[in-house]
Amino acid sequence: MSSDTTSFKAKSAPERSLVNGAYDGAAAEKAGIRNSQSSASHVPPCRPVKIVLAALSLALSGFLFYDAVTWRSNDVIVSDSYALCSRKGAQIYTVDPRHPRTECLVVRGEKFVSTGSIGHILSHWQEASTGRLQVRYLEPGQIVVPGMSDSHTHVLEYGEKKQIPLDTSSIEETVSRVREYILSDPEIFHNKSRWIEGWGWDHTKWILEQWPTSQAFEADPVVAGRPIMLRSKDGHAYWVSDAILQAMEPIPDEVEGGVIMRNSSGKPSGVFLDIAGDLVTAIQPPPTSSTLRKRLDVTVKDAHSVGLTSVHDAMLNPLPLEFFRREALAGTLPIRVYGMKYFDETAPYWGDSFEKIIRAGNNRLTVRSVKIIGDGALRSGGAALYEPYADNPETRGFMRVSPEVLNEFIPKFMADGWQVNVHAIGDRANGLVLDAFEAALASANVTALRPRLEHAQILAQKDMARFGDLGVIASVQPTHAISDMWFGEARLGPERVKGLYAFRSIIEHGARITLGSDFPVEDMNPLAGFYAAITRLSREGTSPHGPGGWFPEQRMTREEALKGMTLDPAYASFSEDILGSITPGKLADFVVLSKDIMKVPPQELLTTRVVATVMDGKPVFGAL
Structure with a gap:
């Protein structure tokens, strides 16, 4: 300036x-x-x-x-x-x-x-x-x-991921990163019982695409014998060490809604998918408040630097939920958080007893939605499909919750005034959730409660129109599209892949789209999502369909993308009266950018800097 x-x-x-x-x-x-x-x-x-x-x-x-x-x-x-x-x-x-x-x-x-x-x-x-x-x-x-707002994030998990960078090209390199982390901290090095946690490995990007095993940790003398848990990039796979496998015993033969990967002898190999990962987290020691604060500070520092003033946290378990509540009430929550309270079907129903949190701590924290995880992920083959995977005809993926559970609890939560946000990636998962939203019409005004499909990645044509009819919000992540475009057709086949990340079709069927990144799964920078939404190209300007973009007919306009990361997230969090636009009477949250993202060539979007991020009229990054 x-x-x-x-x-x-x-x-x-x-x-x-x-x-x-x-x-x-x-x-x-x-x-x-x-x-x-x-x-x-x-x-x-x-x-x-x-x-x-x-x-x-x-x-x-x-x-x-x-x-x-x-x-x-x-x-x-x-x-x-x-x-x-x-x-x-x-x-x-x-x-x-x-x-x-x-x-x-x-x-x-x-x-x-x-x-x-x-x-x-x-x-x-x-x-x-x-x-x-x-x-x-x-x-x-x-x-x-x-x-700017990110409609689907994992705030504290991002801070956790930053501890060990796992953007690696092999199993060996990943183990080496863990070794470096151990050696960098004398306290960790000398305490072999301390859990080591990380996030971000992606076996589909490794030179040799294969699932890792616990034995890889034991091959390194510095790493061996320690309890290690590394979550995959999409968050749906847990890779653990022998120490954790031993602590988990007895391990069941199978888990409904998940997969326990096994070696040739039939023993657990060290990777647990989807709900099977709950076996790991059940013995995970809880983080301290100090640890959570450190993770939050790391996340917020990066978030403000890329222009984010509010985030939607897509799965708050009891411990982080109480942490955010304490921070908000103490006036020390440095970013606006719209939280989704995690649904656990094994726990008693709480929709009629848990008190909603509305704009606590000077409009910094709201919790009035529930997050249900419907199915697995496309990358790991767990997304629930109507028909078998093209590259693995033996499976159609799986639902993490049954249709019966969806049809019982979604109407219950909505009748008690809760917004219901459901993780649904496969076309079958999206269809089943839309069925449950329709069933909820008997007891609730579905449109007024603004239900959301988190991800809404693969949609059958027969389900597309129901978005607009029901008033369901599509909470999508454009950077997922340019990550998955390289293997999408192999997984789904040439026809079904046309319904993958079909942003334009969703909009034309009358639905509202709100944009996010799913960080730490993808790049936190909202301008990376803006670029992906309007180009459907990799950062290098390529795609499986050439320089015009992957299924270019599904691109969003710049105006739609900007609205998708400002006013639409405000609507999706019931805060459009105070956030989302530069309108007299609203809170003075705004961002100064170094370039005009509404006009510059697409490649320049990736070099656009945030000059200042302002919340409540005061700079929290940069300066005015």
Whole structure:
């Protein structure tokens, strides 16, 4: 942003209502200040002449002045009111359908109080303000968008993953990364009983694509004998060491809704898929509050640096849920969290007894939804399909919960006023969940409760139209599409793959799409998702269908993608009244970007930087 600012004094009672108190619509209208003005055309035709004459007269008499103040990037805003403007046209994308673009925004305290043209904002503040308004200008090329949101994340798991980078090319390299982690911390090195946890290995990206085994850990003398649990990139596979296998005994022969991988002798080999992973987590020692705080700090630091001001945490178990509640009530939760309380079918029903958390801690935490995991993942072959996998005809994947459970509990939760969000990847899983949402119509207003299909990856044509009819939200992750496009057709076949990540078809059937990343599964940066949504290309500009994109007819427009990571996530979390757009009266969450993502060539999206991230009117990353 520009290193200079304009400060001025002026006076008028109507504008004092904007400076010193709540926005006074009547007084402001009387003074000519309108809520959310987007161009100078709103000023009466004779106004500019009067403004110039008045400004000249006052300047000569010494009552109105402009300070040539140098405002460095690390300077603090000294007033609780300031304006941010663009000199080169309307470079503020509001995502407010009434005024999609504007030249200036004005913040008072924690809220937006006005938008409009430079002339409009400055003239009315000159006439009306008794204080000093700092006006900050964008640098050429920079733009402003609302605070960005990620609709599907795993907040604390991201912080856990950052401990050991597992973006490896082989089993041996992965074990080597664990060895380096152990050697880097003397406390861990000398305590062989301490659990070592990591996240992110992907056997489909290894040079030799194969499932790992516990024996790989035992081959390294530093690593051997330690309890080690590494979750796969998609979070659906657990790779464990011999020490953990021994602690899990006796291990059952099979687990419904999961797979226990075995060696040639029939013994567990060290990999557990989907619900079988619960056998591992059942003996996992709980993290301390200090550990959770460290993980949160790591996540939030990275989130703010890429422009995220709010996240939807897609599976809160009791321990992290209470951690977030304590942080919110203490006023120390540094990002907005919309939490989904985890559904465990073995536990007593709690939908009629657990008290919802609504905007606790200065609008930082809301928990009013339940997360149900319907099926497995496509990458590991667990997504539930109507027909067998093309590359493995012996299986159709599997449901982690039965249709009977879905049809019993989804209507129950909705009748008790809970938003229901269901992980559904395969076409059969999506169809069964839509069946349950339809069944819930007998006892609840489904549309009003805004149910969500988390992922909604593979959709049969017969199920597509039901999205719009029921008011179901598709919570999708565009970066999954450009990861899975390389093996999607092999798994599903040439016809069924057309329903994989069919974003355009979902939109055209009347459904609302909200975008996320599923971090730490994919890149946290929302601009990576924006790029994937509008191009359906890899970062290198390639796809199985060439440089035009993978199934290019399913691309989203830039406007849809921006809305999908701002206003639509706000809607999907019942917060569109306070978040999601740069609209007077809403909380002042916004992001300054180094390039105009609505215009630059697609490849430049990946080099666009976040200049500043602002929450409640105050920078949490960068500076104004």
